[in-house]
Amino acid sequence: MISPVVDWLAVGGLSMLVMVPLLLTGRTDLVLIGAGAQAWVATAINMPHFMASYRLVYRSRETILAHKWASLGVPLLLLAYLVAAIVMVDYTQVLGIGLVTIASVYLAWHYTGQVWGMMASFAYLDGTSFDATERRLVRTSLRILLAWHLAWFLYTQLRDPSRVELLYRLMSAATVVAFALGAIGIARQARRTGRRPPLLSVTAWLAIFVWYAVMARDPKAIFWVQIAHSIQYLSFPVRVEFNRAARATREGDVGAAHPTHAGALRHMVLYGVLLLAVSVVVSQVVPNSLMGVIGNIFGEEPARAAPILILMFINIHHYFTDGVLWKISNPEVRKDLFAHVHAPIHAPVHVPR
DSSP, X not given: OOOHHHHHIIIIIHHHHHHHHHXXXXXXXXXXXXXXXXXXXXXXXXXXXXXXXXXXXXXXXXXXHHTHIIIIIHHHHHHHHHHHHHHHTTTOSHHHHHHHHHHHHHHHHHHHHHHHHHHHHHHHHTTOOOOHHHHHHHHHHHHHHHHHHHHHHHHHHSSOGGGGHHHHHHHHHHHHHHHHHHHHHHXXXXXXXXXXXXXXXXXXXXXXHHHHHHHHHOGGGHHHHHXXXXXXXXXXXXXXXXXXXXXXXXXXXXXXXXXOOHHHXXXXXXXXXXXXXXXXXXXXXXXXXXXXXXXXXXXXXXXHXXXXXXXXXXXXXXXXXXXXXXXXXXXXXXXXXXXXXXXXXXXXXXXXX
């Protein structure tokens, strides 16, 4: 997507370089930084990955209309639910808890689904693919991890975790089976193609095992998993944005013998600045302002509930939007995501082989 080293670090290499040594220390507190620092790290990394997906779906009238459920339907339903949860919070917290539960369950699907998307995409860039059997083995591996994530959520969030302790222990043991199935699928692909498994695909698959090991050791360390997931994701919308900008520059530079992409690079700088600026507004300004407004209208408890409910709104909408937008089988997606592979783009891009 960007370069072999950057791709490896982003897809999971960096997270493993940090998390594996932490796990080997045996310590149980893996968060390491305070709440204030966490908020700014999330603003700088986690929130931009949400905003990057919004850029994809809301970039034009055509994309909005092409994905009506992602752009209009789901946000309106979530907004109605959000308003109801805020209005009712003084009487019941069921709606708020329900929204958090939906987001947490959806998160398991989102994490494992993104890993498969990374594996398939980087295999494609490597000039290979997974056949039906290999795909089934790897995806079964990831679905077992999805089930583990759900069991982990119940075990860490229920007031009486003993009710699901057996399930959690069984799913933890099943992760060994998940690792074996995925390894068999990857090894089978290597034998079939006569080539080494795509490094970046393997890295994405290994990384999620490390992420979940961190969550098992310290549930609060899901913060770092969210950051690793966001970094893994960001190179994809960044590549789409650059490919589109480069294509627009080429088309606007008709007749030039060697079209430059200074315009595309300027566009990407502006893109990055805007992502960060909007992320700061959404993360730091909107919740505080909304707390005041809701507090004046409804009282203190609804105001305190507003920021977490807004974050759940963004999370759920993002998960749904990604499920709609990132279909590698869609020719339009491949055209935007892999244009640098099939067309000359004068930029520091190196496709891993």
